[in-house]
Amino acid sequence: MNAKNTDFGSFAQDVMLGLNSTPKxxxxxxxYDAKGDKLFQQIMALPEYYLTRKEYEILELQHEQILEQVLASNQPFNLVELGAGDGMKTKxxxxxxxxxxxxxTYYPVDFSGxxxxxxxxxxxxELPQLVVKPLQDTYRDSLKKQVWEDGRPNLILFMGANLGNFGVDEAKNIIDHLRVGTKRGDLVLLGFDLKKNPQTILNAYHDEQGVTREFNMNLLDRINRELDADFDRDSFVHWPTYDPVSGECRSYLVSEKTxxxxxxxxxxxFKFEAFESIFTEISKKYSLSEISYLASLGGFEVKENFMDSEGYFADVLWEKK
Ligand SMILES: C[S@@+](CC[C@H](N)C(=O)[O-])C[C@H]1O[C@@H](n2cnc3c(N)ncnc32)[C@H](O)[C@@H]1O
Incomplete structure (x- = not known):
């Protein structure tokens, strides 16, 4: 694969739009650039970051049931993964x-080359016989383009709680792209982090070693590096929050001074007032009823919800009706 760097124009444009918005x-x-990818791998191994371990447990213990239907059809198929990352669990x-x-054929899609x-x-x-066709693209654009092989059934993986990185309306929009990008009988496996003790959730985004802080700060470093900016990262505080009503964990970088x-x-x-914030990330936690509602919006039937032993995380299998 020829990995291209993130398109300079769209990065600059998105930074301009975001920092001109109120709130920023x-x-x-x-x-997720090369440094951010490494930091995210460190986050996945943190004791507080239960998400990766829980999803790993689900896949390790229940992969036969999860893949039963796709194997039973006994037909060649496309395995498309949206936001594949390092594929540690997918393996x-x-x-x-x-x-x-x-x-x-395995089509890992990721924005990060x-x-x-x-x-x-x-x-x-590790798996030299596997046919792999990596696609550097966004979730939405890859679902629009559908470069995977026509006429074959699709199993689309959207794991790692990636859909949780969108607010309610945007998540519905992604589900609509999944609706348009799949045909009757296609399967989708989505990973959702579930609502649970708010402290457990907050700790996952506020680790003691400060790796999540560094992950957020890398965004300022990246703007400095790639867009010739002069952010002083030491004058920003990393501030994660969790709202148990909406299930939204939100991360901010707060300017400590004007x-x-x-x-x-x-x-x-760009002017920052003292304690003005930049909103950097949402990680929404779901209830099973909210997940079923999303399935119905996309025209999917819920086949099964696969959960870990503590009920922290769910990998849900949907079939297009
Ligand atoms: C939270 S990580 C999860 C990775 C993997 N699925 C896992 O569970 O370990 C999200 C991955 O999706 C990619 N990503 C984030 N936003 C994306 C987007 N809008 N389109 C495509 N990929 C995206 C990132 O580069 C990153 O590799």
Whole structure:
């Protein structure tokens, strides 16, 4: 794969739009450059970040049931993964499918070219017989373009609670893209982090080692590096919040003082009042009834909800009606 860097124009444009908004905001997809990918791998291994361990447990213990239907059809299929990342958990499914000797092509889609290169390299070593076609693209654009093989059934993976990184309206819009991008009988496996003790959730985004803080700060460093800006990261505080009503965990970077930040590539100076914030990320937690509602919006039938032993996380299998 020829990984391209993030399109400079759209990064600059999104930063300009976000910092000119009230309140200020930056899209979380830009967390993931080569440094952000590594920081996210460290986050996944943190004791507070239960999400990865719980989803790993589900896939490890229940992969046979999860893949039962796709195997029973005994037809070549496309395995499309939206926001594949390093594929650490997906490899449980890939190994099992390979052992079953079924014919399929794996299409990992990710916005980050560096993580796709890493994934392609590790799969070439660990599962050399696998047919892998990486796609550097966004969730929405890949679902619009559908470059995967026509006429085959699709199993679309959208794991890692990736849909939780969207607010309610945007999540519905992504589900609509899934509705349009699938045909009758296609399966979708989505990972959702479930509502639980608010402290457990908040701790996952406020780890003691400060890796999540660094992950957020990398966004300012990245703007400095790529867009010739002068953010002083030490004058910003990382501030995660959790609202148990909406289920929304939100992360902010708060300016501790009145300051000006100049972004050379935009030829613009942005004014920050003391304690003005930049909204950087949402990680929404769901109830099972909210998940079923999303399924119905997309024209999907809920086949089964696979949960971990503590009921922290759900991988839900939907079929297009
Ligand atoms: C939270 S990580 C999860 C990775 C993996 N699914 C897992 O569970 O470990 C999200 C991944 O999605 C990618 N990503 C984030 N926003 C995206 C978008 N809008 N379109 C495509 N990929 C995106 C990131 O680069 C990152 O690799």
């Amino acid at each position: 905001t930056l899209p979380s997809k830009y967390f 449980i499914l890939l190994r099992y499918l390979t052992e079953q000797k079924v014919e399929f 560096s993580v796709l290169e890493e994934l392609e390299g590790s799969l070439a070593k 300051q000006d930040v100049t972004i050379g590539a935009l030829n613009q100076t």
